Amino acid sequence: MRSQPGxxxxxxxxxxxxxxxxxxxxxxxxxxxxIGASARTREATKAFRHSGAGYAHEVASVAIDYSGMFYSAPxxxxxxxxxxxxxxxAESRVRQILARSRRRGHVRIVVAPAKFxxxxxxxxxxxxxxxWEAARQFVGLAIDERxxxxxxxxxxxxxxxxxxxxxxxxGVPADAFSIVAGSRTRENxxxxxxxxxxPIRGGLHFGPTGCTLGPLAKWGSDTVVLISSHCSELKWSAxxxxxxxxxxxxxxxxxxEIHDKNGWKCHFLWWxxxxxxxxxxxxxxxxxxxxxxxxxxxxxxxxxxINRVSGPGLTLGSKKIDVANPLVIDGVAxxxxxxxxxxxxxTNTGWTFGEVTxxxxxxxxxxxxxxxxxxxxxxxxxxxxxxxSKSGDSGGPVFIYNGxxxxxxxxxxxxxxxxNGDAHAEHTGIFSKISYIRLDMSAAPLTFFPPAGGGxxxxxxxxATIIGPESVRPNASCTWSLTSxxxxxxxxxxxxxxxxxxxxxxxxxxxxxxxxxxxxxNVAAGAWTTASKNVSVSSEASECFIE
Numbered sequence: 167m168r169s170q171p172g173x174x175x176x177x178x179x180x181x182x183x184x185x186x187x188x189x190x191x192x193x194x195x196x197x198x199x200x201i202g203a204s205a206r207t208r209e210a211t212k213a214f215r216h217s218g219a220g221y222a223h224e225v226a227s228v229a230i231d232y233s234g235m236f237y238s239a240p241x242x243x244x245x246x247x248x249x250x251x252x253x254x255x256a257e258s259r260v261r262q263i264l265a266r267s268r269r270r271g272h273v274r275i276v277v278a279p280a281k282f283x284x285x286x287x288x289x290x291x292x293x294x295x296x297x298w299e300a301a302r303q304f305v306g307l308a309i310d311e312r313x314x315x316x317x318x319x320x321x322x323x324x325x326x327x328x329x330x331x332x333x334x335x336x337g338v339p340a341d342a343f344s345i346v347a348g349s350r351t352r353e354n355x356x357x358x359x360x361x362x363x364x365p366i367r368g369g370l371h372f373g374p375t376g377c378t379l380g381p382l383a384k385w386g387s388d389t390v391v392l393i394s395s396h397c398s399e400l401k402w403s404a405x406x407x408x409x410x411x412x413x414x415x416x417x418x419x420x421x422x423e424i425h426d427k428n429g430w431k432c433h434f435l436w437w438x439x440x441x442x443x444x445x446x447x448x449x450x451x452x453x454x455x456x457x458x459x460x461x462x463x464x465x466x467x468x469x470x471x472i473n474r475v476s477g478p479g480l481t482l483g484s485k486k487i488d489v490a491n492p493l494v495i496d497g498v499a500x501x502x503x504x505x506x507x508x509x510x511x512x513t514n515t516g517w518t519f520g521e522v523t524x525x526x527x528x529x530x531x532x533x534x535x536x537x538x539x540x541x542x543x544x545x546x547x548x549x550x551x552x553x554x555s556k557s558g559d560s561g562g563p564v565f566i567y568n569g570x571x572x573x574x575x576x577x578x579x580x581x582x583x584x585x586n587g588d589a590h591a592e593h594t595g596i597f598s599k600i601s602y603i604r605l606d607m608s609a610a611p612l613t614f615f616p617p618a619g620g621g622x623x624x625x626x627x628x629x630a631t632i633i634g635p636e637s638v639r640p641n642a643s644c645t646w647s648l649t650s651x652x653x654x655x656x657x658x659x660x661x662x663x664x665x666x667x668x669x670x671x672x673x674x675x676x677x678x679x680x681x682x683x684x685x686x687x688n689v690a691a692g693a694w695t696t697a698s699k700n701v702s703v704s705s706e707a708s709e710c711f712i713e
Contacts, residue, residue, distance in 0.1 A: 220501030220601045221263055222309070222525070226284045229256035233280035233287075234311030237505025237521070243273055246280035246314060253277045266665060267499040267574070280314045282342055290338040291316045295528055296433070297336055303329050306348050306583075308527035308550070311504045315341075317524070319348030349584040362414045365462035366391075366450075367492055368563045369469035369511035373412040375399070378513045378562035380578040381495065382450070382465050384696055386610025388424060389465075390447040392578050392603070393561035395426050398446045401532070402428055402439070402543060411448050421448035425607055429543065438542040442606040443598035444531060445578050466614070468493040468563050468573065471517040474509070475554070482554070483516020497574035498614050499566065500601040501525065502549055509567045510551075510579050510595055512559025519567065520553030520595070529596070531580070547602045548580060555582040555595030564597045575614055576600060611683045611698055630686045630697040637707040640677050644710040647671035650686045652695060658685045679703050 225245075226232045233246035245260055247253050257275050264273055287309045294316065295307055306319030318333070320326065326345045334340055363370055368381040368391070377397035383390055391411070399405040404426060411421030425447035429439035450463060470488045502508065502522045509519040527550050532543035549564075560581055566574040577599040584594075604612050634646030647670060648657070659667040660683040666672055674680075684697045 220526070220599070221260075221503065222284050222311075222501075223288075224263065225256055225259045228259050229253075230285065231283050232256045233282060233284050233314055234309065235260060235503060236311050237503060237507075238276065241273055242276060243503065243505075244276045244278055246278055246311070248280055248283045250277060250279055263501075267497070267501075282314055282339075284309065284311075287314070287316055287342065290336075290342055291528070293336045293338060294318065294333055294343075297332070305530045306527050306550075307529075308524045310344070310524065313344065316343040317527075318343060318345045319527075320345060321349070322347045362417055363469070363487070363489070365464040365467075366413055366420070367464045367467045367469045369471075369513075370413055371513035371558070373414070373416060374409075376558060377560040378511065378558065378579070379411075379413070380445075380561050381468070381563050381575050381614055382463060383447075384611075384613045385425070385447055385607060388447075388449050388610075389463075390424065390449055391421060392445055392447055394578060394580050394598075395444050395446045396532075396581075397561045398423055398426055398448075400426070402426065402441070420451050422451070423447070424449045425609075427606060432544065433542070438544060440544045440546055442546050443578075443602040444545050444548070444580050445598050445603050445606060447607065464492060466495045468495065468511060468565070470571075471511065474517045474519060474567070476519050482514075483518050485513065485516055491571060493565075493567075493573045494571045495565070495575050495614055496568075496572050497566075498600060499574050499576055500604075501599060502576060507566070508551060508553065508564060508576060509573070510553055510555065510559070510562055510564045510597070512555060512562040512579060514556045514558035515554045518554040518595075520551050522549060522551055523594075524550040527596075545580075545598070547599070548596050549577065549599050550583070551595045551597070553595045555579060559595075564595075564599075577603065611681075611696065613683070613685050613696060630684055630695045632682055632684055632697050632699040634682075634699070635701065635708070635710050636699065637702045637704055638676070638710055639705060639707045640703050641675050642707075642710060643673050643675040645671055645673045646682060646699070648684055648686065648697070650695065652686045655686045659683070660685075676701070676703055 222232075222234065225235070229247070229252050231247050231249035231252050233248050235243055235245045238244040243260065245253070245256055247256060257277060260275060291307060291309060294304070303320055303324050304318050305321060306317075308317050308319070310317040316338070318329070320329065329345060330340075333343060366379070368379050370379050372379050375397045377393060380392035380394075383392060395401045399409040405423040407422070409423065410419030412419055423446055427441055429441040432438050432440040470491055470493045472484045472486050472488050475483045502525050504522050504525050506522045507519060508522060509517065511517050526547040529545050529548045530542050531545050533541070559579055562579040563575060564577045564579050566576060568574060577597045579595060579597045581596060582594055583596055630648055630650035630652070632646055632648055635644055638644045657668050657670065658665060659672045661674055661676070662680050666674060679700070679702045682699045682701060686695050
């Protein structure tokens with residue numbers, strides 16, 4: 167447990183409270199009111215903080231009585247509703263999500279009643295998260311969609327009776343939350359020795375911190391590889407300019423960090439720091455940054471360990487790789503569903519798989535000791551699983567295995583935790599998901615490479631331009647098209663990060679300003695490029711027509 171302020175410090179806190187309580191520091195440095203502010207401001211603050219919460223908030227936005235969903239059996243998803251009369255809208259949106267995220271196979275949807283809506287649980291979770299007294303005690307805070315409750319995870323020695331009284335005093339119904347013993351989240355950052363491999367693929371071991379490479383991606387105009395932040399030289403901070411990624415551990419220097427947020431100030435008096443995801447990005451180079459040796463990368467590919475094992479426990483996957491048959495990323499899923507089968511690759515435990523146990527848990531991941539009170543480092547939304555994850559697995563890719571060589575990328579492995587606070591329990595995995603990684607890296611579009619032809623490493627530089635209006639009238643249907651140097655391309659259009667089309671043009675009507683992102687590629691030629699356009703919405707804009 168972290169220390170509590172006392173003595174003269176308590177007087178300082180009391181005086182400061184009259185000036186500062188009710189505010190938090192947002193990522194932009196602006197102050198946003200907390201509990202006790204007007205309902206409108208409170209809702210705006212909540213919408214900002216959870217703008218990337220994914221499927222749950224997407225369904226709840228169209229079906230207000232939606233309460234959660236989870237895999238209840240293979241090929242079956244249970245959708246919970248506070249009011250079964252609105253089930254059709256929720257069921258329709260869930261089917262759209264399944265189709266959009268390219269999850270394979272037929273899924274049966276079962277609708278069942280629940281006592282609380284997801285939005286009610288989300289509001290109560292926010293109250294607990296913002297409470298000074300409650301925040302000093304939990305190590306994990308999540309919505310348990312199966313149980314239809316807020317789950318508060320505390321250290322075994324915590325006073326659960328006292329905490330329960332404090333949470334009820336916040337206005338949270340006694341049957342809307344549960345308190346369980348847990349453990350602090352631990353990063354996996356020990357070294358594991360693996361051989362040099364070219365081309366470089368996601369899932370390989372790297373130095374100097376001894377973690378696992380995540381997927382390669384395009385971030386704006388930069389080509390990057392994603393890793394866990396604590397696998398960088400300085401976690402939650404910019405690395406020195408002479409610090410490089412290497413593969414193998416003492417191999418060529420080919421990556422330099424260009425993203426690793428310090429987070430924004432949060433909680434009471436802004437003593438703690440929060441982030442959307444625990445992920446850093448390194449810009450990759452075509453030559454060794456020290457010796458000039460040429461480097462090759464297999465964009466859109468992951469290494470394939472020769473065997474795949476399930477669940478937590480002592481069973482480890484192999485570190486031996488099937489070099490001739492890598493895994494190929496052919497889809498991206500922004501979010502996960504409780505009970506869904508997922509996989510991860512790490513350089514200690516290999517290729518392991520399990521199920522999602524919680525789709526969005528607010529986690530205390532680090533504690534920085536200082537006076538008068540320790541400073542916590544919190545990640546706003548991490549996915550809890552039961553796949554095996556141990557030291558050296560941090561940063562590895564997390565995905566849905568579709569069979570054969572096909573995978574759908576889900577996120578980046580962080581580390582592990584012990585369910586139920588059992589210090590002797592086997593380590594189960596926890597990761598940052600794509601929707602929150604994109605929020606953390608919102609300075610530019612983040613897209614994931616399709617496979618390069620000929621076994622990888624064949625990416626070539628190309629260009630694309632979006633043709634169409636930059637300003638449109640509210641709700642007016644307009645058309646945008648493209649020109650590109652990529653021959654016979656595959657195309658994906660996105661509006662505010664939502665897929666909207668795969669043809670050479672698309673038509674869209676927006677009520678407010680939006681961003682168009684375009685991805686163009688040719689798998690056989692190893693060609694890839696992106697383009698973006700910001701479109702404003704104004705009643706003064708010129709009229710446009712559907713072509």
